[in-house]
Amino acid sequence: xxxxxxxxxxxxxxxxxxxxxxxxxxxxxxxxxxxxxxxxxxxxxxxxxxxxxxxxxxxxxxxxxxxxxxxxxxxxxxxxxxxxxxxxxxxxxxxxxxxxxxxxxxxxxxxxxxxxxxxxxxxxxxxxxxxxxxxxxxxxxxxxxxxxxxxxxxxxxxxxxxxxxxxxxxxxxxxxxxxxxxxxxxxxxxxxxxxxxxxxxxxxxxxxxxxxxxxxxxxxxxxxxxxxxx
Ligand code: GLN
Numbered sequence: 001x002x003x004x005x006x007x008x009x010x011x012x013x014x015x016x017x018x019x020x021x022x023x024x025x026x027x028x029x030x031x032x033x034x035x036x037x038x039x040x041x042x043x044x045x046x047x048x049x050x051x052x053x054x055x056x057x058x059x060x061x062x063x064x065x066x067x068x069x070x071x072x073x074x075x076x077x078x079x080x081x082x083x084x085x086x087x088x089x090x091x092x093x094x095x096x097x098x099x100x101x102x103x104x105x106x107x108x109x110x111x112x113x114x115x116x117x118x119x120x121x122x123x124x125x126x127x128x129x130x131x132x133x134x135x136x137x138x139x140x141x142x143x144x145x146x147x148x149x150x151x152x153x154x155x156x157x158x159x160x161x162x163x164x165x166x167x168x169x170x171x172x173x174x175x176x177x178x179x180x181x182x183x184x185x186x187x188x189x190x191x192x193x194x195x196x197x198x199x200x201x202x203x204x205x206x207x208x209x210x211x212x213x214x215x216x217x218x219x220x221x222x223x224x225x226x227x228x229x230x
Contacts, residue, residue, distance in 0.1 A: 002041055002085050002086060002087045002088055002101065002111070002112075002113050002196075003025060003028040003029075003032055003035065003041055003085065003086050003113065003195075003196040003197065004083070004084065004085040004086075004101060004111040004113055004165075004167045004195070004196055005017060005018065005025055005082070005083075005084045005085070005167075005193065005194070005195040005196070005199065006081075006082065006083045006084075006111075006167045006168075006169050006174050006176065006193070006194045006195070007079075007080075007081065007082040007174075007191060007192070007193050008080065008081050008169060008173070008174040008191055008192055008216050009080060009188070009190050009191010009192060009219075010080060010190040010191055011078045011079055011080045012078060012079070012080075012082070012191070013074065013075050013076065013077060013078045014047050014049060014074040014075075014077040014078070014079070014082060014084070015071070015074035015075040015077075016075075017082055017084065017193070017199075018047060018064075018074060018084050019071060019074055021199035021200040022199075022200050022201065023197070023198065023199050023200055023201075024199050025045070025064065025084055025085070025086050025199070026064055026065060026086075028041060028086060028196070028197065028199075029041040029042065029045065029063060029064045029065055029086040030042070030063075030065060032196075032197065033197055034182045034196070034197040035088075035196075035197075036181065036182075037088075037115075037163075037181075038088035039088075040088060041064075041086035041087055041088045042063040042088070043061065043063075043087045043088055043089040043095045043100075044059065044060055044061040044062065044063075044086070044087040044089075044095065044096075044097065044099070044100035045059070045060055045062075045063070045064040045067075045070075045084075045085065045086045045087065045100065046058070046059040046060075046084060046085050046087075046097075046100045046101050046102050046111070047059075047070070047074070047077070047082070047084045048082065048083040048084060048101075048102035048104070048109035049077060049079035049081065049082045049083075049109075050079050050080065050081040050082075050109075050169075050170075050171035051079065052171070053107075053170075053171050053172075055102075055104045055106070055107070055108070055109045055170075055171075057102060057104065057109070058070070058077075059097040059098075059100045059102075060097055060100070061095050061096050061097045061099075061100060064086050080171070080191075081169050081170075081171045081172075081174070082169075083101075083102040083109035083110070083111055083167060083168070083169050084102070084111075085100070085101040085102060085111040087099075087100050087101065089131075090115045090131075090132060093130075093131045093132060093133075094129060094130060094131055096129060098128045098129040098131075098134070099128070099129035099130075099131035099133070099134055101133060101137075103128055103133070103134055103137035103138075103141075105126075105141035107170050108141065108145050108168050108169065108170045109168065109169055109170075110137045110140065110141070110145070110166065110167070110168040111133075111166070111167045111168070112132075112133035112136055112137065112164070112165065112166055113163070113165035113167075113181045113196055114133075114162065114163030114164050114165050114179070114180055114181055115132060115161075115162065115163050116132045116133075116136050116155060116159055116162040116163075116164065117132075117159045117161070117162065118130075118132050118135055120155060120158035120159045120162075121135045121136060121139050121155070122139055122142070124138045124139065124142060126138040126141070126142065136155070136164075136166075139151065139155075140166065140168070145168050145170070145175065148166060148168065148175055148177060148213070149177070149213045149224075149226055152164050152166065152177050152179055152213075152226060153226055153227050156179055162179070162180070163179060163180030163181050164177060164179035164180060165177060165178055165179055165180065165181040165182075165183060165196070166179075167183075167194055172217065173215065173216060173217040174192065174194065174214075174215075174216040174217075175213065175214065175215050175216070176194045176208075176213070176214045177212070177213055177214075177226060178208050178209065178210050178211060178212050178214075178226075179210065179211055179226065180210065181196065182196055182197055182207070183195070183196060183207070183208040183214070184196075184197060184198045184205045184206065184207050184208065185205070185206050185208055185214065185221070186198070186202060186204055186205050186206075187204065187206075187221055188204065191219075192216045192219075192221060194208075194214060194216070208223060211225060211226045211227065212224065212225055212226055213225075213226050
């Protein structure tokens with residue numbers, strides 16, 4: 001399981017979100033607290049953020065703690081919408097930057113915590129990598145992120161062992177699913193953080209129950225059960 005983090009709100013620096021908190025993604029890359037699968041997230045990292053409506057990404061297949069440049073540049077990368085991740089590759093998956101979240105279709109940035117049998121996913125030439133998460137991202141993009149809930153329920157039925165925690169944002173909205181792994185939310189006055197685990201000790205963090213969909217838009221948050229009639 002990897003760990004991911006999303007922000008939608010007032011502009012904040014990538015360093016403020018990924019590096020500075022006491023239990024930041026940087027700390028989660030070597031000492032995650034709630035990770036149930038895998039001990040370390042050393043197989044790469046990705047920082048994605050919106051520049052207006054344009055998604056931009058910085059990804060690497062190396063451990064986040066070993067990057068020589070990121071910590072010096074991250075304080076000046078500021079955005080109102082960020083999707084970031086640290087990766088623990090599933091056995092058999094390639095360790096390469098193109099297999100590292102966030103994935104994009106040019107409008108959305110998307111991260112996956114989990115695992116899915118590639119045989120249940122549609123074959124596509126659009127995936128950035130042969131990694132399960134990249135193929136899953138391409139499948140979600142092909143159906144449209146607005147159909148995320150439907151797609152996750154379908155794939156979850158096709159592969160009952162799949163873990164399908166998705167986090168996606170397009171600069172105006174952020175959506176996430178819980179399906180087999182943890183997710184927490186911090187809803188502050190200036191925006192919303194969604195993260196695989198709380199990045200600090202703020203008492204306002206709330207845990208999202210499993211098999212739910214979270215939708216964030218215009219400062220409003222909606223949490224609904226997945227699979228229930230919507
Ligand atoms: N299955 C994905 C990969 O190999 C995601 C792994 C994860 O969540 N740890 O990258």
